Each structure stands twice: as C-alpha cells, then as structure tokens.
Amino acid sequence: MVRKAGGSVVPYVYDFAEGGRNSAELLGAKGASLAEMTRMGLPVPPGFTVTTEVCRVLRATGDLPEELAGQVAEHLSALEAAEGRRLGQVDDPLLLSVRSGAEFPPPGAAETVLDIGLNDLSVLGLAKEQGWGRERFAWDSYRRLVQMLGSTVLGVPPSLFEDVLQQVRDQHRVADDSGLDTCDLIRIVESFKDLVLERSGREFPQAPAEQLRQAILAAVTPLSAAWSRPDRSREDPAAGSDTAVTIQRMVFGNRGADSGSGVAYISGSATGGWGLDGVYLPNAQGEEVLSGSRDALPLQQLARLDPASFHRLRECAERLKDRYSDLCAVEFTIEKRVLWLLEARRQDPGG
Numbered sequence: 137m138v139r140k141a142g143g144s145v146v147p148y149v150y151d152f153a154e155g156g157r158n159s160a161e162l163l164g165a166k167g168a169s170l171a172e173m174t175r176m177g178l179p180v181p182p183g184f185t186v187t188t189e190v191c192r193v194l195r196a197t198g199d200l201p202e203e204l205a206g207q208v209a210e211h212l213s214a215l216e217a218a219e220g221r222r223l224g225q226v227d228d229p230l231l232l233s234v235r236s237g238a239e240f241p242p243p244g245a246a247e248t249v250l251d252i253g254l255n256d257l258s259v260l261g262l263a264k265e266q267g268w269g270r271e272r273f274a275w276d277s278y279r280r281l282v283q284m285l286g287s288t289v290l291g292v293p294p295s296l297f298e299d300v301l302q303q304v305r306d307q308h309r310v311a312d313d314s315g316l317d318t319c320d321l322i323r324i325v326e327s328f329k330d331l332v333l334e335r336s337g338r339e340f341p342q343a344p345a346e347q348l349r350q351a352i353l354a355a356v357t358p359l360s361a362a363w364s365r366p367d368r369s370r371e372d373p374a375a376g377s378d379t380a381v382t383i384q385r386m387v388f389g390n391r392g393a394d395s396g397s398g399v400a401y402i403s404g405s406a407t408g409g410w411g412l413d414g415v416y417l418p419n420a421q422g423e424e425v426l427s428g429s430r431d432a433l434p435l436q437q438l439a440r441l442d443p444a445s446f447h448r449l450r451e452c453a454e455r456l457k458d459r460y461s462d463l464c465a466v467e468f469t470i471e472k473r474v475l476w477l478l479e480a481r482r483q484d485p486g487g
Contacts, residue, residue: 149207151184157460162187164380166237169480176459178452179476182218183384184211188239191356191378200353208352219385223253224344227261231386232348236355238379247288248423249351251281251386255342269392275321276390280421282328282340285347289354290336300327312430314419355381387476389421389469394442397422400435400449400466402457412453422467422478448475456480
C-alpha cells in the first residue's frame, strides 16, 4: 500500500460501497453514481473503482503506482469471494467489465471492455452451462471481448472488426449479429484473433489477469496523455479531467428475449410531475444501444415485454430523481428479467 509522508495509506481503489455522488473528482462521474446507488440499496452489479489519482500519478511519473496491482488484486479477491466464482475459472467463470469515467467525460473518450475473463478454455466451460441458447451466448460474449480488447487496448482499427462481421452477415443475408448462429460466432472469434495478431503483432491475451491489467492501463492512458498536448485548453474542464476506471461483475443483456439494455430519460412537466422516456433494445448489451448499431424500441414497450422490470425501473428512477436535482438519464440492463442499474447520469455542466 502507498503511504503518505505522515504514514497514512493512500488508497488507489475504492469499493462501490465507499464514496458517493459528491466523489466524482476522485471516482469519476460513473464511479460516483455507482457508489451513490449502492449506498441507496439500488440494484448495482458489485465492483470497485480505480481512482483518478492513478491518472495523476501516471501523468507525473510516466508509470502506474507500483502499489496499484496489489490493491486491485485485493478488491478482486473480495469480489470473487462474494460471488463464489473466480476470474479465469474454466466452468462458469466470473466475468468483468472495465469502463473509464472522468468527472466531466469528454465526448467519445470512454474506453469500454466487456467480458474480461473469457479465453479459449473458459468459453467452452461457459457454453456447457445449462440454459437455452447458452452456447451461442458464450461465443457471442467471447466475440465481444476480442473485438473490444483488440480495438481499445491493442490498437486494431474498429472498422476492421466491423468488416469481418459485415462479410459474415452478408453471406447469411442477415441485418445484424442477432441473425448469426454459434458456428458463425466461433468462426468470427477465430478471425478476430487472427486480425489482432496480424495488426498488433501480439497474440490475443489468454490470461484473464493480463486482460484486466491491459484494460485498466488503456482506460487511464488516453486522458493522461492528453495533458501533454500543447493545444489543450486549460479552461475546458472536460479536456483536463483525469479518468477513473470502474470494474464490475458482468451482467448480460444478450441472454435472450427476456434480457436487454436501455437508457431511461427523466423528464419533467410544467405541472411539477415527471415522466420516463427513453429506449430499450432486447437481447443486447448497452454499447449496442449507445452506438445505435441496432434499432431500439421506445422505452414504453418494456412495460409490455417485461412489466415487472419496467415497474422496478420506474421505482428506481423516482428514488434517483428525488436524490439528484439534475438527474437526466439512467443506463440499465435486464438479465433474465432481473433489473440492474449501470449509471445515473447528471446534467452536463456545459448545457
């Protein structure tokens, strides 16, 4: 652990149960919202946040704090114990998401890697678990990991992965990835791994701990590097905002028709009432909703598809509205009709 001159420990990693809505400078906007929702008892996938202090150390020294690895390992061990699963175990592994999140996130700056922990062995173990569509789900998840880690961490242009996907879609005459079967996805994963090796000169990392390390480093590096640009505007808070990194247990919106992801927008009225608008995409992860790669449904359709989850979402949104005066959006995922909240976004201070 790091210690200040006076001997006190400097923590670089915080559990979601620590911090709150006023901790955005330390935990980033995403980490602060997750901490606040956890403290409120709302359904948040468990995890922890690497603080913005790591970004500041990296900017000042050119290296990550040497104590960071041990602190991440300590929090990961606690998460594994609570979940009863380990990162990298072959059968039903614990899988993680890694997302960057500054106090004032610059547009397009967020780094996201989903399904960390899958490799050539654990994907087979995940595919053997009981349940409808489990084999396709496992390979679809592995495809997402190789694609996101390859583009975010290993520098492969995202368009090259999309070209591979489009070729397979065209061959089968399907509009999107939901029309591809397990064999198609296995073929895509192997093509993606070949692409990673060809373009980066490195094999796709099979060790889950190395996947996690590389994803954390990629998440904190871009904004730290931005501070060295001579044209950086010191008056623009977004341009100079250090980033934190949230690490969470994965929840899956791509597990069939009873799962999905969406964004709910809080709206007010002249009479003082409030409403809930937004979008919902069945059998999809949140990145598909945010990217617009598939046509989403109006949020009100969720009330027909899954009334219980819609009612729960509205209850959570009302509690968050009462807690945040400037709340504008709630990102969520539904996994097998169980609602999970991924972020409560506040109004952009610039507008």
